[in-house]
Amino acid sequence: MSELRFEDVTIRYGSRRRGMTAADRINLVVPDGSIVGLVGESGSGKSTLARAAVGLTPVSNGRILLDGQPLAQRTGRRRPVQMVFQNPYSSLDPRMTIGDSIAEAIPKGTGSTKRHQEVARLLELVELDSSRSDAYPTHLSGGQRQRVALARALAARPEVVIADEITSALDVSIQGTVLNLVRDLQRELGMSMLFISHNLAVVRYVASTIAVMYLGQIVEYGPATQVLSDPQHPYTRDLLAAIPGTEVGLNSGAAGIVPVAIAAAEPGDPHTPPTGCRYHPRCPVGPLVDADREICRTTEPDHRHRHAAACHFAVADVLTPSGTTPLSEDLTS
Structure with missing residues (x-):
């Protein structure tokens, strides 16, 4: 496996006058042999970034590098970055057996016997019986189809895998x-x-690492344990607060002000994103609450704080105060 790097990547849709910037100056690294989580609400630009990495969406500016070499300059038929899509019910051709779907992704030049053996190996790798290779997608559950999609991505012998909302x-x-x-x-x-x-x-x-994305920008990035136990950006805190059983404290003024102000706030429009910090129209520690924080409306924050948090007033409050439940390490329990 290899390192995937996004350098100042900007992706626009539409014309200059009526277009929209879905990803704005993204800098992100997926280190060799590690899993980086990219999180954010719908419309934040996560899938756009993924599609650009596999060549389905053109990059307007910046570069996507694989081991220091631009992906656009990679030669050969094999695609070094493979993607597993969100919907297992639409990502497989219903007219092909799962064995044929996986075999189709195996690099050209592989003999039929080795191709059959590779299909069996990949099915067993994703914990499916190799005898299921003759089954059609309609015979499988959603979880089994997603396993087949993983096997098909691995069949191409990729250097990086992108999993887009696969659960x-x-x-x-x-x-x-x-x-x-x-x-x-x-x-x-x-x-x-x-x-x-x-x-x-x-x-x-x-x-092992988490990047938080909002309205086309990375607003926080760092080791997963640190970002989740000591979140610096208010948006990260709001995402954590949405998880049942998790509470996040915010030093944000008099009691009752924040809920009223935030409830009346409108999310930023991705076609015309807010100036300054893009989260300020919804921020519980920004100018909606503290009028002295007008800088949030006018000046875009940099990433100088812990976890590369793009916030003028990044702070570290207690994530899991007494009586609350931290994020579980085991989702299978």
Whole structure:
């Protein structure tokens, strides 16, 4: 496996006058042999970044590098970055057996006997019986289809795998099984993976590093244990607060002011994002609460704080005060 690096990557859709910037000057590294979790709410630009990495979406500015070499300059038929898509019910061709779907991704030049053996090996690697190779996707559950999608991605012998919300379409009862498989594959194969999700608890279970994305920008980045136990950006705190059983304290003024101000606030428009800090129209520690913090409206923050948090007033409050429950390490319990 290899290192995937995004350098000042900007991705725009539409025309200059009526277009939208889905990813804005993204700098992100997926180190060799590690899993980086990319988290954020719907519309933050996570999937756009993933599609750019596999060549499905053009990059407007910046570079995507694999081991220091631009992906656009990589030669050969094999795609070094492979993607597992969100919906297991639409990512497989219903007219092909799962064996044929996996075999289709195996590099050209592999003989038929070795191809058959490789399909069997990959099915067993994702904990499916090799005898299921003749089955059609309609004969499989959602969790089994997602395992097949993982096997097909690995069949191409990629250097980096991108998993885009691979558990969000699955029942809660089988999400843990797929996540355990991802962790086992990472340990066994040393996979480099960008794991995308809107669920911080899911990302925490598989990733060693977390990047938080909001309105096309990375607002916090750092080791998973540190980001989740000592979040610096208010948006990260709000994502954590949305997890049942987790409470996040914020030093944000008089009691009652924050709930009223935030409830009336509108999320930023991705077509015309707010000036300054993009989170300030919803921020519980910004100008909605403290009028002296006008800098949040006018000046874009840098990433100088702990965990590269892009916030003018990054602070460290207690994540799990007495009587609350921290994020679980085991989603299968």
